[in-house]
Amino acid sequence: MVTVINDTVAAATTAAVATHVDPTSLMNQPLTTSRHHDSIYDGNLSDLVFMTTNLPEDVPFPDGAWKAFEVIHALFTITALVINCLSLGVIYGIVMRLTPPLQMLTSLGFADMLAPWAVMTLYFPDSACQHQIHSALMLLAHNASALTLLVYPIVHNIATYRPLQYEKIVTQRRTWITINLIWIVSIVTAHLHFLAVFLHQDPRTPYCDQVQQHFGLALIMTAAILATTVFVVVLTYGRLYLHLRPLEAIAGNSTEPRHSTKGVITGILLVAVFLIGWGPFLIAKLEQVRQEPHLHPNLLIGLAASEIFVLLMSIIHPVIYGMRMTNMYTGYYRLYQRTRACIVTMWYRARNKTDGDDQPSTPLNPIESIC
16 A cells, blocks of 8 residues: 555655645545556545545654554554454353344454455555445445344334243244345345436446445435434334333332343443444445545545544454353353363473473483383
């Protein structure tokens, strides 16, 4: 990416000197890049590279800022992938019973793993439609998380109001079918701009140009999914909390832990972190669609910064349900015990082997060696 920036700066400076034009005045011109002898307009990366390397003097932009973004994104991506892989390993390898809520958490875990991977595609080698694909992967991760969190309170609602029929209604097979439908819908809605070009393609316009022009369709659908999720979650969990709160009051000062509203609060926390993580990114994307093709540098900086919130969300989600769900907490504790026992065993074996190496291989007394 640094090479692309340097090449862009050199090209802009050369063009400005040859035509006696101020380099900063080129910021308001649409950007066209040439790759593989094709003229392709990139609605994100080229604008990002060009505008952040040709900013006016009154717009402060420190050197190495994008390198700092790259380092932060990489560190948070590795952390998010490790934590979510660990949570999935606990769910499938240590937890005794795979309940429907845990099945839904696997879908949330895979979506939280896809988000950091999508962020890091920003730093892949430059290619055609790179940022259109990057945006599609980000929307896919968002839609999968949102639809999973949409179904999660519905499962809680059935468990609360129809406990006797819960195991008949919410079976593992139906849960897996629901998860598959969630991901199918997420894939389709996140790639609407590609599907729109496939249905109505103009041979006179570059393909990536057309995809970027229809990006608003996928973004509007994503915003609709987010609004629906928030509405259903607030309505369902609000109703559940008002129903379960009096039951806790009747229980009084019981010494047993209160599990009735614990699941409700866990779901609310997951959705709240989801909104904080994805909200800035979607707002920045909507503003990008409104400003195209002339994007303000601050907006591009905000887009890169908003992806940090997405990565933090991917880290916090497994921490929330790992600490608040009894099955997950017990699974993590068993994993800790097994890891500790394995380390202690390896330590004792290494220590005994070292102690044995200190002893002579042959007896010091020649008579003992003969006998």
